Amino acid sequence: MVPETAGMTRxxxxxxxxxxxxxxxxxxxxxxxFAMKVMCFALFAAAFNLLLGFxxxxxxxxxxxxxxxxxxxxxxxxxxxxxPELAVLCGTAAAAFxxxxxxxxxxxxxxxxxxxxxxxxxxxxxFLALQLPFTGGEDGLQSVxxxxxxxxxxxxxxxxxxxxxLTITFSGILFLYRIVHxxxxxxxxxxxxxxxxxxxxxxxxxxxxxxVFVLSATFAxxxxxxxxxxxxxxxxxxxxxxxxxxxxxxxxLGGMGTIFGPLAGAAIVVTMQNYLxxxxxxxxxxxxxxxxxxxxxxxxxxxxxxxxxLKRPL
Amino acid sequence: MIRTLAVxxxxxxxxxxxxxxxxxxxxxxxxxxxSGVYADLSGEGSVVAARMAVEDFDAAAKGLNVTIISADHxxxxxxxxNIARQWYDADGVNAILDVPTSSVALAVADITAEKNGVLINxxxxxxxxxxxxxxxxxIHWTYDTAALANGTGASMTxxxxxxxxxLTADYAFGHSLEENTAAVVKxxxxxxxxxxxxxxxxxxxxxxxxxxxxxxxxxxxxANAGGDTVNAIKQASxxxxxxxxxxxxxxxxxxxxxxxLGAQTAQGLSLTEAFYWDQNDQTxxxxxxFMAIHGKQPTMVQAGVYSGTMAYLAAVQAVGSAKDGAAVAxxxxxADIEDPLFGTVKVRGDGRATHNMYLFQxxxxxxxxxxxDLYEQIxxxxxxxxxxxxxxECDFTKK
Numbered sequence: 001m002v003p004e005t006a007g008m009t010r011x012x013x014x015x016x017x018x019x020x021x022x023x024x025x026x027x028x029x030x031x032x033x034f035a036m037k038v039m040c041f042a043l044f045a046a047a048f049n050l051l052l053g054f055x056x057x058x059x060x061x062x063x064x065x066x067x068x069x070x071x072x073x074x075x076x077x078x079x080x081x082x083x084p085e086l087a088v089l090c091g092t093a094a095a096a097f098x099x100x101x102x103x104x105x106x107x108x109x110x111x112x113x114x115x116x117x118x119x120x121x122x123x124x125x126x127f128l129a130l131q132l133p134f135t136g137g138e139d140g141l142q143s144v145x146x147x148x149x150x151x152x153x154x155x156x157x158x159x160x161x162x163x164x165x166l167t168i169t170f171s172g173i174l175f176l177y178r179i180v181h182x183x184x185x186x187x188x189x190x191x192x193x194x195x196x197x198x199x200x201x202x203x204x205x206x207x208x209x210x211x212v213f214v215l216s217a218t219f220a221x222x223x224x225x226x227x228x229x230x231x232x233x234x235x236x237x238x239x240x241x242x243x244x245x246x247x248x249x250x251x252x253l254g255g256m257g258t259i260f261g262p263l264a265g266a267a268i269v270v271t272m273q274n275y276l277x278x279x280x281x282x283x284x285x286x287x288x289x290x291x292x293x294x295x296x297x298x299x300x301x302x303x304x305x306x307x308x309x310l311k312r313p314l
Numbered sequence: 315m316i317r318t319l320a321v322x323x324x325x326x327x328x329x330x331x332x333x334x335x336x337x338x339x340x341x342x343x344x345x346x347x348x349s350g351v352y353a354d355l356s357g358e359g360s361v362v363a364a365r366m367a368v369e370d371f372d373a374a375a376k377g378l379n380v381t382i383i384s385a386d387h388x389x390x391x392x393x394x395x396n397i398a399r400q401w402y403d404a405d406g407v408n409a410i411l412d413v414p415t416s417s418v419a420l421a422v423a424d425i426t427a428e429k430n431g432v433l434i435n436x437x438x439x440x441x442x443x444x445x446x447x448x449x450x451x452x453i454h455w456t457y458d459t460a461a462l463a464n465g466t467g468a469s470m471t472x473x474x475x476x477x478x479x480x481l482t483a484d485y486a487f488g489h490s491l492e493e494n495t496a497a498v499v500k501x502x503x504x505x506x507x508x509x510x511x512x513x514x515x516x517x518x519x520x521x522x523x524x525x526x527x528x529x530x531x532x533x534x535x536x537a538n539a540g541g542d543t544v545n546a547i548k549q550a551s552x553x554x555x556x557x558x559x560x561x562x563x564x565x566x567x568x569x570x571x572x573x574x575l576g577a578q579t580a581q582g583l584s585l586t587e588a589f590y591w592d593q594n595d596q597t598x599x600x601x602x603x604f605m606a607i608h609g610k611q612p613t614m615v616q617a618g619v620y621s622g623t624m625a626y627l628a629a630v631q632a633v634g635s636a637k638d639g640a641a642v643a644x645x646x647x648x649a650d651i652e653d654p655l656f657g658t659v660k661v662r663g664d665g666r667a668t669h670n671m672y673l674f675q676x677x678x679x680x681x682x683x684x685x686x687d688l689y690e691q692i693x694x695x696x697x698x699x700x701x702x703x704x705x706x707e708c709d710f711t712k713k
Contacts, residue, residue, distance in 0.1 A: 231392045
């Protein structure tokens with residue numbers, strides 16, 4: 001791996017700036033709700049990538065935080081009548097708490113056992129979402145009001161809502177970038193590369209693992225909470241294990257352990273789901289073929305391969 | 315005076331001709347499951363049905379330029395609502411048809427009301443569409459879970475099936491289906507001798523079926539759907555439950571499911587539907603054309619898409635524009651509709667389309683003359699008896 005320099009940081013910041021400029025003009029060219037969906041999933045994948053790509057922990061239960069937060073945020077906005085930003089905060093806090101509980105148990109195991117423990121807990125959350133009275137069972141929570149930001153600005157129209165979502169998701173992704181490049185992030189990478197050595201250097205590995213787990217769950221929750229405000233619903237799809245699988249695919253397709261990979265992966269997967277919908281039964285077949293090609297041709301993910309080609313970490 | 319009249323008539327005729335020449339643009343979106351569990355009972359068949367409706371309505375000759383688009387919502391409410399929004403905002407869709415899967419249907423109903431389109435739902439069973447979450451722009455055709463429960467529960471109890479045992483899928487849908495049916499059974503003078511909650515989804519029903527068999531019930535009610543019902547029926551057939559004299563009642567089941575199981579396995583099963591291809595000359599003639607295009611007999615959901623589209627196009631023609639969804643929906647509620655497939659249909663103020671429902675029993679293989687000759691009609695349930703009464707706050711015609 002190429003060592004990081006100030007030049008690299010400048011390159012990343014430049015890409016972020018271009019990306020931001022692109023996202024600001026995007027809603028005037030593509031359908032805003034679709035663009036918001038892509039951004040929510042980009043944040044979700046980026047949060048997942050923090051855990052998998054930089055912490056080296058494969059969680060197979062991230063739908064629990066994503067979906068759990070979307071249920072809490074939807075409930076907060078619909079039943080408690082909170083404003084969107086408070087509803088999103090409630091959802092995120094719930095995901096953080098869930099992450100703390102599940103994480104503190106799951107990090108005691110490694111590898112496949114870690115993945116299975118997270119999956120098991122996620123299935124429990126799914127069961128709760130199906131059975132608890134406030135979740136609406138298999139119909140989910142419907143007609144969540146879009147509300148007024150800070151109680152003042154109406155988010156009824158798609159364009160103001162778009163910029164609300166853009167602000168949250170973009171800052172979330174920048175924050176994740178900051179975490180990765182902080183001393184904390186360096187320790188994480190050290191643990192990922194060689195855990196016994198990190199222990200011998202005196203790091204309390206479990207504390208770091210738990211912290212990254214909670215951070216990842218929190219941001220996954222943030223993405224889920226925002227999504228519930230965009231679509232005005234929270235449903236079982238969000239907590240289903242297939243959602244956990246989807247985020248793994250997004251991250252792998254884009255490039256695990258890269259900064260921009262999960263964003264690209266999320267964009268590709270969501271675009272496919274959206275624009276292939278008219279092909280009917282062929283959707284799943286086309287998706288499958290693309291994934292097979294992705295795995296065969298871009299072993300390190302699209303952005304991973306691009307980074308290798310440019311000899312710069314992206 | 316006469317001159318003014320003549321001028322007025324000429325002007326009127328002129329405007330009429332221009333309107334005819336320009337035509338009314340109508341764009342219909344068929345949104346359903348095209349790859350998953352409901353693809354067989356809705357899917358491409360519903361698109362075929364909608365196209366047949368446009369053809370039979372003779373839309374072009376009546377000055378309607380109708381285009382039909384379709385998409386797969388993959389049974390996910392977020393994908394479904396995204397497509398629905400996009401259709402209304404960007405693609406200029408006026409009405410969305412079909413939409414099976416209640417969670418998706420409820421989401422689309424919300425968006426439709428917000429965008430002033432029309433949702434003509436045929437595929438979803440949730441009564442919430444015309445009750446808790448009723449909207450002036452929602453029309454619910456074909457069936458709902460209450461109508462199925464009423465049909466099967468009341469008719470079978472009246473026919474002597476007094477003691478009921480329920481196999482209930484352990485989630486909200488299963489419980490509400492069981493509650494609805496149990497209430498009807500009790501109201502008709504029957505009793506519920508037992509209930510067992512089956513985890514959802516389930517593969518192995520043997521222990522639950524043995525309980526049901528030992529309960530001494532006349533009727534075993536299957537308060538579940540899709541793969542669960544199929545599994546339960548297959549295993550019940552292995553236990554020889556219907557041959558031993560107990561009746562099996564599926565509370566949500568479709569002709570394509572029965573066809574997939576075959577008459578051998580499904581024989582003796584009772585179920586309620588709104589439409590069966592082999593009911594009368596009109597349904598047979600229509601189904602024959604449908605079969606020629608699609609290769610399968612139509613389900614009641616697909617027939618409902620056809621009838622709903624016909625009624626919608628008639629309303630659009632009467633209103634003169636498809637732009638104002640609420641106005642078109644209100645028009646659909648004005649008068650009774652004589653439908654070739656469903657008979658007399660009355661669209662109530664809450665958007666619930668009421669019509670006769672029928673209790674069918676699956677024929678035994680020796681009585682069945684072909685792979686699609688599956689049902690024997692047992693009873694007819696009138697629209698007033700089958701559907702739940704209207705909630706006063708949902709009557710949008712009185713405002």
